[in-house]
Every structure is written in C-alpha cells, then in structure tokens.
Amino acid sequence: MRGLGSPVxxxxxxxxxxxxxxxxxxxxxxxxxxxxxxxxxxMVGTTIEFFDFYAYATAASLxxxxxxxxxxxxxxxxxxxxxxxxxxxxxxxxxSLIFGHxxxxxxxxxxxxxxxxxxGIATFLIGVLPTASTPGFTVLAPTLLVLLRxxxxxxxxxxxxxxxxxxxxxxxxxxRALYGTFPQLGAPIGFILSNLLFVVLSVxxxxxxxxxxxxxxxxxxxxxLVIVGLWVRLKLMExxxxxxxxxxxxxxxxxxxxxxxxxxxxxxxxxxxMVATYVLFYLMxxxxxxxxxxxxxxxxxxxxAEASGTTFDAAGFAPGLxxxxxxxxxxxxxxxxxxxxxxxxxxxxADRLGRRKLLLAVTAGIGVFGLLIEPMVQAGTVGAMATLIxxxxxxxxxxxxxxxxxxxxxxxxxxxxxxxxxxxxxxxIGAAPAPYAMIALWQLLDGPLWLVGGYLSLAAIITxxxxxxxxxxxEVDYLA
Numbered sequence: 001m002r003g004l005g006s007p008v009x010x011x012x013x014x015x016x017x018x019x020x021x022x023x024x025x026x027x028x029x030x031x032x033x034x035x036x037x038x039x040x041x042x043m044v045g046t047t048i049e050f051f052d053f054y055a056y057a058t059a060a061s062l063x064x065x066x067x068x069x070x071x072x073x074x075x076x077x078x079x080x081x082x083x084x085x086x087x088x089x090x091x092x093x094x095x096s097l098i099f100g101h102x103x104x105x106x107x108x109x110x111x112x113x114x115x116x117x118x119x120g121i122a123t124f125l126i127g128v129l130p131t132a133s134t135p136g137f138t139v140l141a142p143t144l145l146v147l148l149r150x151x152x153x154x155x156x157x158x159x160x161x162x163x164x165x166x167x168x169x170x171x172x173x174x175x176r177a178l179y180g181t182f183p184q185l186g187a188p189i190g191f192i193l194s195n196l197l198f199v200v201l202s203v204x205x206x207x208x209x210x211x212x213x214x215x216x217x218x219x220x221x222x223x224x225l226v227i228v229g230l231w232v233r234l235k236l237m238e239x240x241x242x243x244x245x246x247x248x249x250x251x252x253x254x255x256x257x258x259x260x261x262x263x264x265x266x267x268x269x270x271x272x273x274m275v276a277t278y279v280l281f282y283l284m285x286x287x288x289x290x291x292x293x294x295x296x297x298x299x300x301x302x303x304x305a306e307a308s309g310t311t312f313d314a315a316g317f318a319p320g321l322x323x324x325x326x327x328x329x330x331x332x333x334x335x336x337x338x339x340x341x342x343x344x345x346x347x348x349x350a351d352r353l354g355r356r357k358l359l360l361a362v363t364a365g366i367g368v369f370g371l372l373i374e375p376m377v378q379a380g381t382v383g384a385m386a387t388l389i390x391x392x393x394x395x396x397x398x399x400x401x402x403x404x405x406x407x408x409x410x411x412x413x414x415x416x417x418x419x420x421x422x423x424x425x426x427x428x429i430g431a432a433p434a435p436y437a438m439i440a441l442w443q444l445l446d447g448p449l450w451l452v453g454g455y456l457s458l459a460a461i462i463t464x465x466x467x468x469x470x471x472x473x474x475e476v477d478y479l480a
Contacts, residue, residue, distance in 0.1 A: 033237050033239075037232070037236065038182075039167070039182045041232045041236055042164075043182045043185050043189070044186075045116055045163050045183070045186065045229050046160065046183045048116065048120065048186075048190070048225045049116070049156055049160075049186065050191060050194075051194045052120065052123035052190075052222050053156060055218040055219055056088075056152065057285060058329075060081045060082060060084070060085045061081075061289040061290050062293070063215040064081045064145070065077035065081040068132050068141055069132065070133060071132075075316025075317070076316070078290065079436065079440075082286070083436060084142070084145055085149070085435060086431075086432040087146055088150065088153030088156065089424075090153065091149075091150040091154050091157065092156055092424035093425050094157060095156065095158050096157040096161065096420035096423070097417070099114065099161075099420065100158065103162055103165070103417070104245075104255035104413060104414055104416045104417050108242055108416065109233065111162050112158075112159070112236075115157075115159040116159065116229050116233065117155075117226070118158075122149075122154075122155065123219050124219060124220060125148050126148050126149075127219025129141065158420060161406075161407070163403075164403035164406070164407055165239065165407055165419070166183070167179045168180045168403060169240065169241040170239055176404045176408070177355065177401050177403075177405075178351055179404075180403030181347035184399055184400050184402070185340055185344065187281075187343075188336045188339040191285070191336045201215075201218075202329070240479070241412040244412065251413065252414060255416070259414045259417050259418045263410055263418055269466045269469060270406045270419070270422035271423075272429075272463060272465070273406070273426075273466045274406070274423060274430065275429055275459050275462055276456075276462070276464075277398045277399055278426055278431040278434065279430045279434050279455065279456055280366055283438060283452065284388065286435045288332070288377075289328065289332065292320060292328040293320065293323055294320025296319050296320060296321060298314065301317055302314075316443065318442050319446070320447075321377065323384070331388055334385070334389070335385075335392040336392055337392075339395050341396065342395075342397050343400040344396075344400070345400070350474075351474070354472045354474045355408070355473055356471070358397070359401060360467050363463050364460070364464065365394050366394050366456065366457075367457045367461060368457075369390060369453075370454060370456035370458075371454075374448055377449060402423075405473055406419045407419040412480065434455075437455060438452045441455060
C-alpha cells in the first residue's frame, strides 16, 4: 500500500551496473530513505530550529528588555528588544541565498546539517552571553546579542526550505502536502517545548533567579537537541529529485541567477503568499505575550514597577490583559496544541482540495479574525483563550500547506533556492516589522487592539491577491 503505510518512501530501483546515465532518461536513484527517517529528520530539525527561535522570542518579551537595555525607559526597552528580534528576519534572506545555493549545488543533506549547526551554535552562545550590567559590556552585550541573533537568522534562512524539500521530495504520489506537514509540525512542537520550559522555570525559580540565570537554560539545553538532530540527518540519503538533476547534468552554477531568469514570477507570488501567515504567527506569539502579561491598569503597573525597583513610565504605558506570566504561557501552550492539530489536518485537505483553494479560504478567515480580535480578547479569560484557539487554528491551516505549495512553484534544479528565498523574503515583509509595528499600534490607541487587528486583515488582503493570481500546484511534476 502506498502512502504513510509504505515502509520505504523513495521506491525507485537503482540502475544495473552497465546502465550509464543518459540525458533525458530516468535517473539513477539514490538509496532509499525510509518513511520514518524522512519524517523524523524533517520534523526533528525544524523542532530544534523553532525551539531555539521561540526561546529568543519569549526572552525578548520577558527578559531581554531589562537585561540588555537597562538605561532606556521601559517602553523603549521593549521596542529595542523587539528591534533586535527583527534582526534575524533581515538575516534570513541572506541565509536563504547561502544555503539555497549549496542546497541546489551540492545537495539537500549536507546543507541541512550546516544550517542546523549555524543556528544551534548561535543559540548556545546567547545562553552564555554577559548582560549589559556586566562591567565592560554595557555596549558590547547588546552588540553581541544583535550579532548572534543575525547568525540565528542565517541558519533559519536555510533550514525550513531544506526540511520541506526533504519531506516532499521523498513523498509518495498524491501525499506531498501530507508529508509537508511534518516539518511544519516543528513549529508548534518547538514552541511547546520552549514555553513549557519557561513555565517550569518561572514556577520553580524566584524572579531574581530567573532574571539572573534561569533564562539562560533554554538556550544552553538546545545543544542536546542539536546533537540529536545532527545524528538523524547524517543518516539521510539524497532525495530522488535532486539526484535526477545531477544525473541529467542540470545543476545550476548560480542557482539564484537561474531563479531570477526563469522563475521570477513564482518567486514574487510565493513571497506574498506567505505574508499573512507570518503576521498572524507573530501576533499570536510574540505580541500577545506582551499584551497578555502587561498589567490591565496603570495603578497595578505602577505598583509592580515600584515593587521591582524600576521606574514606571506612564507616558509609554498601554494597558494589557493582566495575566501573570505562567498563566498566560500555559494558555499559549494550549492554543499551540490547536496549531499542531490543524497543521496535520491541513495536509490531507490540501491534497484533496488543492493548495490554492484551501489557502484562499483560510486567508479569508484570517482577514475576518483580524476584525474580531479586539472584542474577543477583551471578553475575560474565556475570550482570551478563544482568541488563542481560533488564531492558532487558522495558523495551522495556513502554515501546514506551505511546505508543499512554495516548493511546488519551482523546478527541482532551483527548488531549494526559490522556496528558501520566497519564504524568507516574506519574513522580511511580514514578520520582521510585525511585533514592532503591533506594539506601536497598541500603544497608539492606549490599549485597544483595533489597529493591530486591522494590520492583520490588511496582510490577509495582500496574501489573498497573490493566491488569486497564482495557480494550483497540486499536479505539478515534482521531478521536473
């Protein structure tokens, strides 16, 4: 039986010893990757990458403002922290060019190992970085944080596309979207692991312990996850699609030049198609973490600042939802469970309905959700939880099919570069400015989230236009 029940994903038979490769003929197949190896290597790698990434996102909301920007006002501390958060998104397109080049030149396996190492080393070093209060590091600490954050972005810039290609290029016929959901599951799994760890640390440690050294543990523990990921990936064989490119002597000397020459239109459409997904995700995670854990009124915020010995900035204060940190992190984790479940659901739906039709429907839902965020999130604990569940459900349904939809827009000889560049250019447009812009819009209205919701709805409109212009990719020849 084909599909998930098949013990071997790449079932092509190797050629006889006398068979010489002929241009245009069937390629010599690489040794088979088993189903379990494909799923594990694609999912474990992105789990590690997103664990590292979310550890930074959580710390950017809870810890880094005070530790790395202590001389600024509280409002500017938060804005500076999220500005550094955005540095990785500027680096990601560069990472996509670097790793995309080698992914289309030397193969998927080697490139995936390299991207994981870059991300993992940078994350570990953040865990041992002195803070700005360390003598001699007042300026150097935030500078090094920016540099390491840039390196995180370089690594992540090459990671997603390689994992998506690993899964989909080894998928059975008619199952590409389903197999593509496995690397996408790394996002919710990494988020849950990272934030569960932060919840445990917040409960078990005092505030002083957490601010002093507890925040470092997620970054340091990532080293163990990286070792596991490397062990799995080093056992991989090259994908049949890239092997065919090699056998037919179609390897591009400069893949990015070939992309711009032969596939610039899909590159633009694929980039814009991801914008709403990015905006929704960082609204649901980084931004709502700030709003959810900010005091609901000025008096409470002032009392908390006095208790912690910090200066209260009334001019920069915007009322939030007033949840304590462990409670809201727990609510986020519950919401992310729906993210994971509906990521899995999206695969069979996209294989049955088509990628474009499903994504159009979900994008319309995201636009409507943007208009409803303010009344929902202000309806007490139940309303806030409902906001998280609905938002993360939409996130799963829009994120899941992307691992099939974006790579399917490009031929095998430039697939790594094309999908990586479009995915990461979308991060520059959609993700990099989103947390910063949302904080500013929230503060502009002094608490209400109408403008933040409008920002999301606008992103959905932009993405919807790209999806309408684009074509269905479900039936494309993935070996071409």
